Amino acid sequence: MTLPPLDTVxxxxxxxxxxxxxxxxxxxxxxxxxxxxxxxxxxxxxHRSTGTGPLAGIPLAHKDMFxxxxxxxxxxxxxxxxRIATRTCDVLRRLDAAGQTQIARLRMSEFAMGPTxxxxxxxxxxNPTVEGAIPGGSxxxxxxxxASGLVPAALGSDTGGSIRIPAACNGVVGFKPGQGSVSNRxxxxxxxxxxxxGPLAASVACARLVLGLVMxxxxxxxxxxxxxxxxxxxxxxxxxxxxxxxxRAAEAAGHTxxxxxxxxxxxxxxxxxxxxxxxxxxxxxxRLRAAxxxxxxxxxxxxxxxxAIPAAAYLRARQIRALARERTAEYxxxxxxxxxxxxxxxxxxxxxxxxxxxxxxxxxxxxxTCFTRPASILGxxxxxxxxxxxxxxxxxxxxxxxxxxxGRVAAFAETLERxxxxxxxxxxxxx
Numbered sequence: 001m002t003l004p005p006l007d008t009v010x011x012x013x014x015x016x017x018x019x020x021x022x023x024x025x026x027x028x029x030x031x032x033x034x035x036x037x038x039x040x041x042x043x044x045x046x047h048r049s050t051g052t053g054p055l056a057g058i059p060l061a062h063k064d065m066f067x068x069x070x071x072x073x074x075x076x077x078x079x080x081x082x083r084i085a086t087r088t089c090d091v092l093r094r095l096d097a098a099g100q101t102q103i104a105r106l107r108m109s110e111f112a113m114g115p116t117x118x119x120x121x122x123x124x125x126x127n128p129t130v131e132g133a134i135p136g137g138s139x140x141x142x143x144x145x146x147a148s149g150l151v152p153a154a155l156g157s158d159t160g161g162s163i164r165i166p167a168a169c170n171g172v173v174g175f176k177p178g179q180g181s182v183s184n185r186x187x188x189x190x191x192x193x194x195x196x197x198g199p200l201a202a203s204v205a206c207a208r209l210v211l212g213l214v215m216x217x218x219x220x221x222x223x224x225x226x227x228x229x230x231x232x233x234x235x236x237x238x239x240x241x242x243x244x245x246x247x248r249a250a251e252a253a254g255h256t257x258x259x260x261x262x263x264x265x266x267x268x269x270x271x272x273x274x275x276x277x278x279x280x281x282x283x284x285x286x287r288l289r290a291a292x293x294x295x296x297x298x299x300x301x302x303x304x305x306x307x308a309i310p311a312a313a314y315l316r317a318r319q320i321r322a323l324a325r326e327r328t329a330e331y332x333x334x335x336x337x338x339x340x341x342x343x344x345x346x347x348x349x350x351x352x353x354x355x356x357x358x359x360x361x362x363x364x365x366x367x368x369t370c371f372t373r374p375a376s377i378l379g380x381x382x383x384x385x386x387x388x389x390x391x392x393x394x395x396x397x398x399x400x401x402x403x404x405x406x407g408r409v410a411a412f413a414e415t416l417e418r419x420x421x422x423x424x425x426x427x428x429x430x431x
Contacts, residue, residue, distance in 0.1 A: 001389040003129065003171045005424040006202035009058055009152045009209060016057050023048075023057030027101045030059035030150065034104045038126040039135075039144035041074050042105045049096045054209060056099030062155040063139050064105040065112060065188035066092050075188050076108035076138070078121050078294040081287070089186035091155060091197050091214045098213045103151070106141030110299045112157055112190045113280065114138055115165050115368040116353045120296025124350060129171045130393040133347040136166030136368070142200045143170040153201040153210045157187065159194045159276055161342075161372025164384035164398060167200050169347035171386040171394035171423070174200045175207040175410070178403045179379030182214050189283050191276040193318075194376050204385065204417050208410040221407030223415055226336040229260035234370065236345035242388040242395045243341060249419045250339075255412075260338055264331060265374040268324055271317035272377035277306035278314040321377050328378050332402040337412055339399055341371050342384040346393030371398065381406045383413045387420040394422075 015021050027048065034040045041064040049056075064074045067085035074082050092102070107125050109117060117124055117140030125144040127133045135144045139156025143166030146154055156163040158176040167174025175198045182197045189195060197214065201207035212219040230247050232240050247257045281288075284303050292300060344367035353364050375382035381401050388395040399416070401409040 001391070001422070003386065003389050003394065003423040006146070006149050006172075007152055008202045009055070009206045012058055012152060023101065026057060027059050027103055030103045033150055034061065037145070037148070037150060038123060039106055039141035039148065039150065040104045041076075041107050041122070041141065042072070044071070044102050044104055047102045049099050049101055051097045051099035053098035053213075055095060055213070058100060059103045059151055060095065060100045060153055061102060061104035061106050061145050061151045062092070063108050063142050063157060065108060065157060066155065067186040068092055068102075071105075073188070074105065076110045076112065076119055076122065080291065080294050085186070087186050090183035091187065094214050094216065095210070104145070106145055106154060108141055109138035109162075110296050111284070112138040112159065112162060112188065113299050113302060115161060115365060116350070117166065118350070118354055120298065127170055127347065130169075130347055132349050132351070133393055134169055134350045134353060136169030136347065138162040139166050139200060143167055143172060143174070146170070146172045146200050146202055153199045153206045155197060155210070155214070156200050157190070158196045158198060158376065159191045160272060160376045161369050163196075163198050163200060164342050164372050164382060165368055167384040168342040168386070168394065168396035171389065171396070172200055172202060173204055173207045173386075173413070174198070174384040175211050175406075176375065176382045177211055177215060177406055178381040181381070181406065182211075191279040193279065194272070194276055194379075196376075203423075204383070204410055204413045207383065211406060215406070219407040219410060221411045223411045225254045225256070226408070226412055227256045227258070227334070228412070229331070229335040229338040230257050231260040231265075231338060231340040233262060234344065235341045238390065239341050239343075239345055239395055243339070243397055246387050246397065246416060246419065247339065250416065253415060253419065257339075258335070260340075261331070264328065265324075267320070268374045268377050269370055271320040272373040274309060274313055274317040275321065275377065277302065278309045281306035281309070325378055328380070329402065336408065337399055337401045337405070339397060342396040342398045343368055344370065346390060346395060375400050379403060381409050383409050385413050385416055385420070386422055387416065389422045
């Protein structure tokens with residue numbers, strides 16, 4: 001099976017360069033489609049960049065958490081939390097300079113808290129790839145907007161998997177950079193030591209282009225034979241089969257695969273959550289005290305619980321993180337990259353993880369984050385790539401590298417993208 005083809009940046013650039021369509025026509029059509037779209041929080045009517053870079057004339061849309069001077073920022077929250085930005089955040093300024101036309105602000109989980117995409121204040125964006133499945137969160141609108149062909153790329157944020165999870169749920173590419181590689185200035189904070197900004201995109205080339213622009217440097221890198229560690233314990237049988245087949249194909253292409261030590265990421269999920277929630281409780285302390293009823297019940301409950309986490313537990317989690325980073329850095333002296341699932345399996349039905357979803361809710365939600373949280377707490381670059389399209393939904397893997405290896409991650413991901421070949425590419429482009 002394959003996934004429907006999507007227009008990439010390269011495809012749209014070819015159409016513009018050949019004069020088949022103008023930038024104004026592209027933007028107008030994107031805004032028309034964005035109106036009333038389930039992924040869209042607000043259509044941006046008056047933004048047209050004067051930049052002449054690689055995104056000139058290309059329509060993009062972004063998670064509703066990035067400040068743009070004079071615009072309302074909703075953050076997926078109750079309308080009373082909306083505020084008017086007084087500055088434009090660094091990542092949008094860099095994309096503006098590259099020529100983007102922003103056509104919309106996109107739905108998200110409330111204050112970026114939640115891996116399923118559910119939101120007490122706003123409707124759930126519709127997953128265009130799997131009817132009735134979750135879109136993933138917290139960058140739910142970004143994943144849906146790209147998978148539905150509204151835009152070729154959209155910025156999201158990732159604290160424990162919030163770029164990679166919706167990418168996997170919708171069968172698109174999601175690229176979380178290494179910690180500190182992209183400026184978070186004037187973007188909504190959640191967990192200041194784990195927040196990362198990066199793209200969800202129609203192809204690896206699109207993701208690499210946009211990430212390089214917001215990082216401020218070219219992250220292109222030539223492919224070469226790599227030593228790749230393989231991790232799949234805890235994944236579903238279907239995921240393990242797909243990953244094993246992919247690993248064999250990678251070996252046939254000249255890469256060396258070996259098993260990652262089973263204990264490398266042991267015990268990291270809970271410290272990652274302690275750090276993220278302790279910091280989130282600090283970010284929200286004043287507003288939660290002043291306007292508790294403006295939070296959805298689930299988010300409010302999580303923040304109240306997080307406020308009670310002892311300082312000693314937070315500090316201990318940071319100690320565990322420091323030791324784990326040393327251990328992982330040592331592993332990367334023997335391997336170039338790691339390959340593992342993004343999710344345990346295909347995206348679950350939305351009803352299974354909603355309020356009242358039954359006794360399996362905790363288990364299902366854990367399956368969304370157990371493979372994504374380690375790269376977050378360790379601050380490593382990680383790219384989610386769809387590798388198989390099944391009748392139950394897409395299966396995606398993560399390529400994880402050492403800090404500073406975004407180019408290496410993207411180069412290997414392009415190799416796997418060609419091997420998997422599950423989304424046809426337009427004849428006018430190779431991206």
